[in-house]
Structure formats: C-alpha cells, structure tokens
Amino acid sequence: MDIKKLVGGAVFGATAMAATTAMAQEVNVYSLRQEFLVEPLFEKFTAETGIDVNVIFAEKGLVERIKQEGANSPADILMTVDISRIQQAVDAGVTEAVSNDTLDANIPAHLRDPEGHWFALTQRGRAIYASKERVAEGEITSYEDLADPKWEGRICTRSGTHVYNVALFASMIAVHGEEKAKEWLQGLKNNLARKPQGNDRAQVKAIKEGVCDLSIGNTYYYGKMLDNEEQRPWAEAVNLVFPNQDGRGMSMNISGMSLIAEAPNRENAIKLMEFLAGDVAQGIYAEVNYEYPVKPGVEWAENVKSWGTFKADEVSLADIARLSPDAIKMVDEIGYNE
Structure with a gap:
C-alpha cells in the first residue's frame, strides 16, 4: 500500500x-x-x-x-x-x-x-478480439455469436467469476432474461479451447500462439499491448471487434x-x-x-x-450491479470455470 x-x-x-x-x-x-x-x-x-x-x-x-x-x-x-x-x-x-x-x-x-x-x-468496452489469420472480417459481430457451435474449441476467456466477465454476463441477463442468458453462457462454455485462466491480455497472447481464435477483453488493453514491446505482436495478431453494432451496442x-x-x-x-x-x-x-x-x-x-467509433450499450449500470449476483450464480451452476 x-x-x-x-x-x-x-x-x-x-x-x-x-x-x-x-x-x-x-x-x-x-x-x-x-x-x-x-x-x-x-x-x-x-x-x-x-x-x-x-x-x-x-x-x-x-x-x-x-x-x-x-x-x-x-x-x-x-x-x-x-x-x-x-x-x-x-x-x-x-x-x-x-x-x-x-x-x-x-x-x-x-x-x-x-x-x-x-x-x-x-x-471501457468489453470487446471481442479476433484472429486476423483465422477469423474473416465480419464473421463474428455479436456476443450472441460466441455461443455458435462453429466456434467450438476456438474461444479463450479469463475466469467467468472475474468482475469484468460478470458485468458482461449480467448485461446478457438484462437483455435476454436469465433463462436465455444461461443457455448462451452454456454455449460459450462449450466453445472454450481451454479452462478459463489468466487475464485479458493472456487470452490475446493465446490467439497469437494459435491456442484459440477469439477472446473477450476490455478495449483499453489493446492500447496497452500496442505500447508494450513484448506484447505488441499479440495485439497485431488480432482485430478489435465492437459487438452488437446492429443492436444494443457494445457492453x-x-x-x-x-x-x-x-x-x-x-x-x-x-x-x-x-x-x-x-x-x-x-x-x-x-x-x-x-x-x-x-x-x-x-x-x-x-x-x-484510430480503432474506430462504435455504438455503446446504454443499459443502466445500476441494473448490471443488481444482476451481478445472478450472473455469478449462473457461472457456478453451469461449471463455467471447470
């Protein structure tokens, strides 16, 4: 301290x-x-x-x-x-x-x-990081797409109970209701390339190394990686995707x-x-x-x-806070981190 x-x-x-x-x-x-x-x-x-x-x-x-x-x-x-x-x-x-x-x-x-x-x-936005080599531009456009079986074994994330992911999952509950959000989260879990681990930047590193093709991360990490000599190749290996631009906007x-x-x-x-x-x-x-x-x-x-403009989700953050305990419960119920 x-x-x-x-x-x-x-x-x-x-x-x-x-x-x-x-x-x-x-x-x-x-x-x-x-x-x-x-x-x-x-x-x-x-x-x-x-x-x-x-x-x-x-x-x-x-x-x-x-x-x-x-x-x-x-x-x-x-x-x-x-x-x-x-x-x-x-x-x-x-x-x-x-x-x-x-x-x-x-x-x-x-x-x-x-x-x-x-x-x-x-x-800060909760963006999708997509491999430049293995994910075509426009191939993924929304959070909902992450549950598509086409991505089986191709997604990396940090722990489902980390506060950054909890907020995103809570936003899915706010938009779709708990039942559909849980189905989506199960689909996302089914598509994971490995057990959730590390931080947001570690997922982008895994994309660079070919472990996975997609990850979820905060937008500002893109700038931090570009400013870091060791991590710049990770950022240069991905496209930053702003999700749900035809709908509610990025969380x-x-x-x-x-x-x-x-x-x-x-x-x-x-x-x-x-x-x-x-x-x-x-x-x-x-x-x-x-x-x-x-x-x-x-x-x-x-x-x-230079990263581009985007539509931001304007769901009340007070609602996200209220739904966060439900999101954590949902993560535990499907064994997301197992």
Missing part, C-alpha cells in the same frame, strides 16, 4: 491524515486506481484550486478499511473500477448520496447511481467515484468530484489509459480514435 500527499511529495500515514482533516484546503482519497492514472488529475486540481489531495493507494481492501475506521475515517472519496466493486462499497454502507447539478449534467443517467451513491469517471463498464459517508472534507470532496467529471480531467483520463470519457463531447485520445 502506498500513502502519499501528492503536492510536495511528502509521505503521510493514516494517523497524520486524520489529524489534519481540520485543515480546510485538503481532500483525502482512497484509490484502487493505479497511481500513474490519477496523479496527473490531482496535480491539475491542486494547481487550479489550491486544495491538496492526500491519497492512499491499494489494490484491495479499502472498503473494509473504511468500515473499520468508522466515524474516524479520514476518507472523503473512494475511487475504484468495475460496477460490481463500486456497488460493494454502497452495499457496505460506507458511501453517501450526492445530489449535484454539475455531476448530473456531465455524467449520463445510465452511468451514475439513481440515488447518487456513485458516479462513473471513465468507460460498457466503468471506473467510478463515491463520496464517503461522514466525509471530513465534504465540500472539498464535492469540488474534486466536479473537477473529475469536467472537461480537463476527462481529457487527461482519456489520454493516460486508453479509456473513453463519460462526459459527452470530450475528445477521445488520438490512438483510441
């Missing part, structure tokens, strides 16, 4: 953070997002407002930490990824609803909690933010949330991680533009 005060680079412990919460010009962030993604945002915010941003970075466990700290927690904002993880914080009772005209204006309704407990910051997931209940620097926290949903921060986010802005009209990064 890394604990930093971004302005001046001084290192602070949680006790020091708590002791300084009386200072008016600061805000405390607990972040599951990587340091390189958010530091440029916070530095810009401080330069514009004079408000210092103290950050605790961690890979997991921040919701549990906030619960343990209780009313003494110095946390003002929680930043995390994936709607399931965001909803976990809400269900744990550590968030506070926010009603804010700026946030409502900048973030479309399907990308924020109806009660204001969370707000999306960026979007989208998010990174997001929540105001912490009893935030000691609530006013400054709201200012930071407004900044993160604004043009400047949205543009920075788009550049550093190949993600799509949530605020309409903000330019995509140039390399992301």
